[in-house]
Amino acid sequence: MAETILNMEGLKTYFFTEAGIVKAVDDISFHLKKGESLGLVGESGSGKTVTALSVLRIVPKPGRTVDGKVEFNGDDLLKKTEQEMRRLRGSEIAIIFQDPSSSLNPVYNIEIQLRDVIMAHQKLDQKMSKAKARERVVELLETVEIPDAETRMREYPHQFSGGMKQRVAIARALALKPKLLFADEPTTNLDVTIQAQVLDLLNDLKKKFGMSLVMITHDMGIIAKMTARVVVLYAGRVCEIAKTYDLFERPRHPYTEALLAAVPRLDMRKTLRVIPGNIPNLIEPPSGCRFHPRCQYATQVCEKGIPVLEETEPGHFVACHEWQNIRLKGEKVNIDQ
Amino acid sequence: MTSRDLIKVEKLVKYFPIYSRGVLFKKEVGLVHAVDKITFSIRRNETFGLVGESGCGKTTTARLILNLVEPTSGKVFFEEENVFDKFQSANRKEKLELRRKMQLVFQNPYGSLDPRMTVFDIISEPFVIHKHVAKSQWKENVYKLLELVGLEEYHAERYPHEFSGGQRQRICIARALAVEPQFLVADEPVSSLDVSIRAQILNLLGELQESIGLTYLYISHDLSSVRQISHRVAVMYLGEIVELADTDELFKEPLHPYTEALIRAVPIPDPKAKSMKIVLPGEVPSPINPPPGCRFHPRCPRAKLLCKEEKPGLFEVNPNHLVACHP
Numbered sequence: 188m189a190e191t192i193l194n195m196e197g198l199k200t201y202f203f204t205e206a207g208i209v210k211a212v213d214d215i216s217f218h219l220k221k222g223e224s225l226g227l228v229g230e231s232g233s234g235k236t237v238t239a240l241s242v243l244r245i246v247p248k249p250g251r252t253v254d255g256k257v258e259f260n261g262d263d264l265l266k267k268t269e270q271e272m273r274r275l276r277g278s279e280i281a282i283i284f285q286d287p288s289s290s291l292n293p294v295y296n297i298e299i300q301l302r303d304v305i306m307a308h309q310k311l312d313q314k315m316s317k318a319k320a321r322e323r324v325v326e327l328l329e330t331v332e333i334p335d336a337e338t339r340m341r342e343y344p345h346q347f348s349g350g351m352k353q354r355v356a357i358a359r360a361l362a363l364k365p366k367l368l369f370a371d372e373p374t375t376n377l378d379v380t381i382q383a384q385v386l387d388l389l390n391d392l393k394k395k396f397g398m399s400l401v402m403i404t405h406d407m408g409i410i411a412k413m414t415a416r417v418v419v420l421y422a423g424r425v426c427e428i429a430k431t432y433d434l435f436e437r438p439r440h441p442y443t444e445a446l447l448a449a450v451p452r453l454d455m456r457k458t459l460r461v462i463p464g465n466i467p468n469l470i471e472p473p474s475g476c477r478f479h480p481r482c483q484y485a486t487q488v489c490e491k492g493i494p495v496l497e498e499t500e501p502g503h504f505v506a507c508h509e510w511q512n513i514r515l516k517g518e519k520v521n522i523d524q
Numbered sequence: 525m526t527s528r529d530l531i532k533v534e535k536l537v538k539y540f541p542i543y544s545r546g547v548l549f550k551k552e553v554g555l556v557h558a559v560d561k562i563t564f565s566i567r568r569n570e571t572f573g574l575v576g577e578s579g580c581g582k583t584t585t586a587r588l589i590l591n592l593v594e595p596t597s598g599k600v601f602f603e604e605e606n607v608f609d610k611f612q613s614a615n616r617k618e619k620l621e622l623r624r625k626m627q628l629v630f631q632n633p634y635g636s637l638d639p640r641m642t643v644f645d646i647i648s649e650p651f652v653i654h655k656h657v658a659k660s661q662w663k664e665n666v667y668k669l670l671e672l673v674g675l676e677e678y679h680a681e682r683y684p685h686e687f688s689g690g691q692r693q694r695i696c697i698a699r700a701l702a703v704e705p706q707f708l709v710a711d712e713p714v715s716s717l718d719v720s721i722r723a724q725i726l727n728l729l730g731e732l733q734e735s736i737g738l739t740y741l742y743i744s745h746d747l748s749s750v751r752q753i754s755h756r757v758a759v760m761y762l763g764e765i766v767e768l769a770d771t772d773e774l775f776k777e778p779l780h781p782y783t784e785a786l787i788r789a790v791p792i793p794d795p796k797a798k799s800m801k802i803v804l805p806g807e808v809p810s811p812i813n814p815p816p817g818c819r820f821h822p823r824c825p826r827a828k829l830l831c832k833e834e835k836p837g838l839f840e841v842n843p844n845h846l847v848a849c850h851p
Binding site: 231380405407412435445451454 | 688691726745772785786794795803
């Protein structure tokens, strides 16, 4: 059994806005093993990104993590001082954001931005020279397969295409060989053929550096391709945790099932099942199970009691009152072409 | 007599000039080859899908068909009528008549609804312009349209900010349908929506087609949704159509290497699906200086010497299956 690198228990991150308290992440628990690829799936407002930001403790104001435990290699990150966190960010835990054009600084060239990351984390007694840092930047850009790295690193972000910018962002995240990488919708803004390139690159680098990866996305295709285990989030809570295979074949939560049935597929034409209604408002989320107003299997129990995660089979957890009484259909998998 | 084709596009070309900042006069320094000699037709009551990556000219094609931009050359026929000529010469009344027949739904439902207008004002604005509905009938018509797109009567008094993305897109569709068009261009109508909402809108478009007999031009970069909704699909690359076929045939047996790569690049939501991916090297070249010969040759795994020199024509290889690739 591999060691656990990240263990999250009862994480609650709320945003204290004028309109009320937005419970963006409300009691989320899951863990991640060393070298594992975990998917965080959910729609907008489900708390995927805020979960990642909470781990790095960079939740923007007026948000605050109010409760919970986030253990990274056994240490609770929420108890660390800001200075200790600064040392961890980048060198141990890194993140790639969705939009590379806004996460890179437009007024510095690529070399300076990457060099800064490398030099900022050097201990004083072994301060790296600029020339040496530059070598490392070239090396990094070559790892992310940017051609002609030595000349291109003197260019500015606007001179790069979307896919290339995302490669630079990946290079920056990997500069200090972190143990854990969050990729927050890294390919949403990219074209399909470029998306394929970037996903391949991420997979290769993960193997090469032996990182653990948390892939945040709403695209079930990316989940199927990139991850071994999945956490399904809905309105700030965990619905289901399962191995990727099991989740697609035997979803236990009505939301997971509906989500799978609502996505059009390239390899076949199917009747799309509609999930009625809209994503709930998180200031006053629905009582009981948050999915109950949109759930076709909902009963009176669902309106009142908050469901807890139950283990349906080894490694497969679901938070649903009715899971034993309903039979859900998974996606038709295993099509031989 | 009505022909099978509602829309015919013939050798349509649109180049956008690029200017440099001159001293006294602007100087033309180049041309963006946005759409380059494309020919296709859209049949009545079908959904014609147009796919391609960003910058390949999908949206420009739609704007040309609707005559929102003037073509550099080429023709568009709507029910045998030359759209461009009609808009050039006709009087206002005739122009409006033609406009009424074709409508557009935009990608971003946040940007395409006026935040200061109520839903009633938004949907009844076409009545003000086209005057095809008596004022006494407005209310009834608006309610009917709201019902058609799955909204409630009380929504009419609300403002766009009170709606979610999916509902806004429904409002946009209702507004487009207010003039009783025959032809609807849907330009990435679901890209900015959440996954669970996308299915709602795609199904709505399908239902509307059946109930009122609409013809769609469905533009998207998302191949899965194109497969779901279209009857025939054209694949564009750098301003040109590289392949055109019935949907099922195109996705089962793509003949153009670009189509093949595009299809294989999409991750399938099935962990057991065998990944037989062809990762294309490089990126889409600039449409200012498109590569000579076949525009796809610098990225093509099967490129030959001929591909660099000669541009392949779009030929019918199998019945109803057109491909632009050297054999």
